[in-house]
Every structure is written in structure tokens, then in C-alpha cells.
Amino acid sequence: MPATRLMPTEDAADLIELTREICRKDLAPKVDDMERAHELPRDVFRTLGRAGLLSLPYPEELGGGGQPYEVYLQVVEEIATVWMSVAVGVSVHSLTAFPVATFGTTEQQEALLTGMLSGEQLGAYCLSEPLAGSDIASMTTRATRSDDGSSYTLKGTKAWTSHAGHADFYTTFARTADTGGKGLSTFIVPADTEGMTFGVPERKMGLHSDTVGEVLFDGARVDASRRIGEEGQGMMMALTALDSGRLGIAAAATGLAQAALDVAAGYAKEREQFGRPIGTNQGLAFILADMEAAVTSARATYLHAARLKDAGRTFSKEAAVAKMICTDAAMKVTTDAVQVLGGAGYTQDFPVERYFREAKVTQIFEGTNQIQRIVISRHVLAD
Ligand SMILES: Cc1cc2nc3c(=O)[nH]c(=O)nc-3n(C[C@H](O)[C@H](O)[C@H](O)COP(=O)(O)OP(=O)(O)OC[C@H]3O[C@@H](n4cnc5c(N)ncnc54)[C@H](O)[C@@H]3O)c2cc1C
The missing domain is CATH 1.20.140.10 (Butyryl-CoA Dehydrogenase, subunit A, domain 3)
Structure with missing residues (x-):
């Protein structure tokens, strides 16, 4: 039975109805087969993106839906009643845009955020590592700045990355100094970056349509304009x-x-x-x-x-x-x-x-x- 919801505005109530309709028409017919086939439904994310459901909590002036979190989360809840892997994917995508939307310069927001919030792109969040899970301050993936400061070279392995191999950009945390949690920085790495490859997807207990795997950086060069905030602000x-x-x-x-x-x-x-x-x-x-x-x-x-x-x-x-x-x-x-x-x-x-x-x-x-x-x-x- 659909949950009884008290939405703050009529627009928000309409968004819930729209979500239910998309879930009924575009998600429900696919969920069983795609979960069994362990396939990530990239087209479903496109459908959600085109309906504006991949950028709801971000301000309209940045290209988002301008909805309060109270509304965005209820949309995620509705999606999860039909397809959990997709609901988790929407939440992960939202997380990937957060550093640029919150800490990026105006130039970075214009250059990067427009695509991230357009509904066409899907993001991945590279924080965990094989030896750094709960203790993220112990991560070892390193970003080394070039002598002229124009770029960084990434080396190391990220673990458990949702959408690995399917995402259009990877919001990546890497070490720029040996000062524990204070030595981490944030980078937006495009999917076609040379020196970035993907491991074999994990064989998980569930969420089979959420492809999760390692992201391997071996000399991946990232332009300095893709570092978000100052060095050391990553944690x-x-x-x-x-x-x-x-x-x-x-x-x-x-x-x-x-x-x-x-x-x-x-x-x-x-x-x-x-x-x-x-x-x-x-x-x-x-x-x-x-x-x-x-x-x-x-x-x-x-x-x-x-x-x-x-x-x-x-x-x-x-x-x-x-x-x-x-x-x-x-x-x-x-x-x-x-x-x-x-x-x-x-x-x-x-x-x-x-x-x-x-x-x-x-x-x-x-x-x-x-x-x-x-x-x-x-x-x-x-x-
Ligand atoms: C399906 C899936 C998708 C994921 N997607 C992503 C993603 O997109 N991006 C990303 O960066 N990561 C992702 N993760 C990684 C996830 O965030 C980590 O698995 C999680 O943070 C735990 O880290 P760990 O697995 O290394 O466990 P560990 O940190 O090794 O913990 C093992 C156990 O020890 C316990 N423990 C550890 N430290 C303490 C402590 N101080 N006190 C008490 N208990 C403690 C933990 O609670 C846990 O029970 C994903 C994981 C899975 C399974």
C-alpha cells in the first residue's frame, strides 16, 4: 500500500505521483530480470534524470531541482519500494555531486556541475579502499601534484565503488600529504581518464543491479582544475x-x-x-x-x-x-x-x-x- 505522506507543497506531492508513475511504468517491468542478470539499468537512470529525479536536492540556480531534503528523500523511498539498487544509485549519484555543489568555485560549478545535474551523467563515489573501510583516514591512494601545479597523478586502488565501469565521473578522495585525515583531497575524475581501469565486479549477496567493484588508478592524470576545495579538505x-x-x-x-x-x-x-x-x-x-x-x-x-x-x-x-x-x-x-x-x-x-x-x-x-x-x-x- 503506498505510504501516507504529508508533502510540504503541491509541487512536492506531484513529484511523488510522478515518481510512482515512473516506477510503475519503467522500473517494475524490468527489476526481476535485470537483478537476475546482474545488470545495471543505465537507461532507467537516464529516464529518472530526464524527469529531473537525479538532481532534486540541489539549488535550481546550479541546475538542480530545488527541492528540500524532506522531499528528495521521500522520492528515494518511493523508488526503493520498487527497485532498491536504483534507489541506492540515486542516493550515490546525489553524493557524488555534493563536493562540487558545496565547495566548488563558480568556474568549477559551471564546468562540472551542469553535466552532473543534467540527468544524463551518472556519478560514482571513490572513498573506500581494500585496507581503508571504516577508517578512511588511513587511505593510501595518492595524488601527486606536477611540478608546475597544473595536474595531479593518481595511484592506488579504490574498493567497493558503486557504478564502477558505468559512471561518467568518479568523485575520488586521495592523499596529497602524509598527515592522516588532514592530508586528503577531492578530485572529480572523468570516466575516460587514461590510467584508470576497473576490477571484476564483486559477487554480492544482493543489489545485483548495483555494479560494485574496484577502481584502479595507475598514473591517472587529472587536471588541477578538477581538485575541489583546497588540498587537505578531502576528509x-x-x-x-x-x-x-x-x-x-x-x-x-x-x-x-x-x-x-x-x-x-x-x-x-x-x-x-x-x-x-x-x-x-x-x-x-x-x-x-x-x-x-x-x-x-x-x-x-x-x-x-x-x-x-x-x-x-x-x-x-x-x-x-x-x-x-x-x-x-x-x-x-x-x-x-x-x-x-x-x-x-x-x-x-x-x-x-x-x-x-x-x-x-x-x-x-x-x-x-x-x-x-x-x-x-x-x-x-x-x-
Ligand atoms: C554493496 C556495497 C556498495 C558500496 N558502495 C561504496 C561506494 O560506492 N563508495 C565507497 O567509497 N564505498 C562503498 N562501499 C564500502 C562501504 O562503505 C564499506 O564496506 C564500509 O564503510 C565498511 O568498511 P569495510 O567493509 O572495510 O569494513 P571494516 O571497516 O573492515 O569493518 C569490519 C567490521 O568491523 C567493525 N568496526 C570497524 N571499526 C570499528 C570500530 N572502531 N568500533 C566498532 N566496530 C568497528 C565494522 O562495523 C564492521 O562490522 C560499499 C560497500 C558495499 C558492500
Whole structure:
């Protein structure tokens, strides 16, 4: 059942309707086959881009949709009810444009952002490395400045990059000084850069249409005009971007949980045992009640963080809370959905086994839920 939403404007309500229509017409018919084939649906991102749904949270004067985060996130949630890999992709793409939109010069915004927000391009976010996951300050990918300062040469390996090999640009964090987290810088690397290659895609548990793999830099030359901000500001940019990115994952996880609840509720009304629908047993109905409570409270939690962000207030703690609550809710609700369907839930005849596999990763990426607890506890214990 579609979620009941109180949208702030009529435009925003129309955007939700538009999203539902695109999901129904362009996403739903493709999701099963493409997930099974492990294919990234590049054309679906183009469709979303042309409808303006890939640039919603960025200001109109920069080429974005000028929508508050509260609205953008609900669009991501709606997409996730139909295709989680695509919803995650929309959130990742949004993250990739953040450094240029927030810290880029006017010239960089004119040169780079127009394409990024046009809806035609798809971005990738190269932060993690094989030996630097939760501890990103320990990354070793290096960017060496040329003697005349006109370019940088990148060397190193990025891991787990969503859209690797499919993206048009790679928002990449690399070391420009040996000063830990203070020695990182941000670069926008075009896909056709010589010296950049891609590893074999990871064989994952789920999100099969989100191609994830290594990005290998071996003497990749990047023009200095593609360094965003000053040298040394990379860690600050990555962490600031992640506060917003975490909300995208929180919203997607909520949509996934909503989809699982909807399938479970429908099944509980239809399936009969002992001569009556299984949903008429209080023992099963209470599972559905807990699922509904988990989805509704997850949604309220990410919307609270989004509204703080939209009001220009600090929202870092609330974003970490939302990421943790929504993704834990997704794991619990999708697990319960499999249970409600019994043996059928364990087969590929129903989508809940896919939802269950997809939920797990939301507790891991964009900062594991242990890292969210570190962020939250630091805020709680701060003076
Ligand atoms: C499908 C997928 C897509 C991804 N997409 C991207 C992407 O597009 N771009 C990108 O840059 N990265 C991406 N990632 C990487 C992701 O962000 C990392 O996997 C994540 O940050 C965790 O890093 P790690 O896997 O190296 O785990 P590790 O950091 O090695 O952690 C392993 C375990 O130790 C725990 N742990 C670590 N440190 C602590 C601590 N201090 N206290 C308590 N527990 C701790 C963690 O919570 C975890 O349970 C993706 C990952 C996956 C699986």
C-alpha cells in the first residue's frame, strides 16, 4: 500500500505521483530480470534524470531541482519500494555531486556541475579502499601534484565503488600529504581518464543491479582544475557529504521495508491454513503490527533529520540515528516478511527473499551501524 505522506507543497506531492508513475511504468517491468542478470539499468537512470529525479536536492540556480531534503528523500523511498539498487544509485549519484555543489568555485560549478545535474551523467563515489573501510583516514591512494601545479597523478586502488565501469565521473578522495585525515583531497575524475581501469565486479549477496567493484588508478592524470576545495579538505568534504548520504540510505531502507510489509500483508490476507486466512491469527497479525510500527517510526526518524537539515540546523547526530534505525528496521521487517510467507518466502517466486538479501548491506555501507553508534555516542557525550 503506498505510504501516507504529508508533502510540504503541491509541487512536492506531484513529484511523488510522478515518481510512482515512473516506477510503475519503467522500473517494475524490468527489476526481476535485470537483478537476475546482474545488470545495471543505465537507461532507467537516464529516464529518472530526464524527469529531473537525479538532481532534486540541489539549488535550481546550479541546475538542480530545488527541492528540500524532506522531499528528495521521500522520492528515494518511493523508488526503493520498487527497485532498491536504483534507489541506492540515486542516493550515490546525489553524493557524488555534493563536493562540487558545496565547495566548488563558480568556474568549477559551471564546468562540472551542469553535466552532473543534467540527468544524463551518472556519478560514482571513490572513498573506500581494500585496507581503508571504516577508517578512511588511513587511505593510501595518492595524488601527486606536477611540478608546475597544473595536474595531479593518481595511484592506488579504490574498493567497493558503486557504478564502477558505468559512471561518467568518479568523485575520488586521495592523499596529497602524509598527515592522516588532514592530508586528503577531492578530485572529480572523468570516466575516460587514461590510467584508470576497473576490477571484476564483486559477487554480492544482493543489489545485483548495483555494479560494485574496484577502481584502479595507475598514473591517472587529472587536471588541477578538477581538485575541489583546497588540498587537505578531502576528509572534511567526505564526512560532510556522508551526513547527507546516510539520509539517502535511511530513506531507501525505509522504502525496502515498506515493500516487504506490503507483500507480507497481502499474503496474510490471501493464504489460508486451518480454514481461515493466516492473518486472522493474532500471533501472525502482531508480527504485521510490529512491522508497520517499525516502518512508520523509521520514516519519522529520517524525516526529522531531513527537516533539521532543510532548516539549516545541525543534523549529523540525527542522520546517524536515522541511518541506524531505518536500516535495522529494514533488516527486521524483511526478515519477518520471509517468516510471514513461510516456505514461499524462501523462494524466488516472491520478492521478499530479495528484499531480505538487500536489507543486509544497508547496515554496512555509508558507515556501518557500529560507526553510526560511534558518531551518536560522541554527540551524546560532548560537552
Ligand atoms: C554493496 C556495497 C556498495 C558500496 N558502495 C561504496 C561506494 O560506492 N563508495 C565507497 O567509497 N564505498 C562503498 N562501499 C564500502 C562501504 O562503505 C564499506 O564496506 C564500509 O564503510 C565498511 O568498511 P569495510 O567493509 O572495510 O569494513 P571494516 O571497516 O573492515 O569493518 C569490519 C567490521 O568491523 C567493525 N568496526 C570497524 N571499526 C570499528 C570500530 N572502531 N568500533 C566498532 N566496530 C568497528 C565494522 O562495523 C564492521 O562490522 C560499499 C560497500 C558495499 C558492500
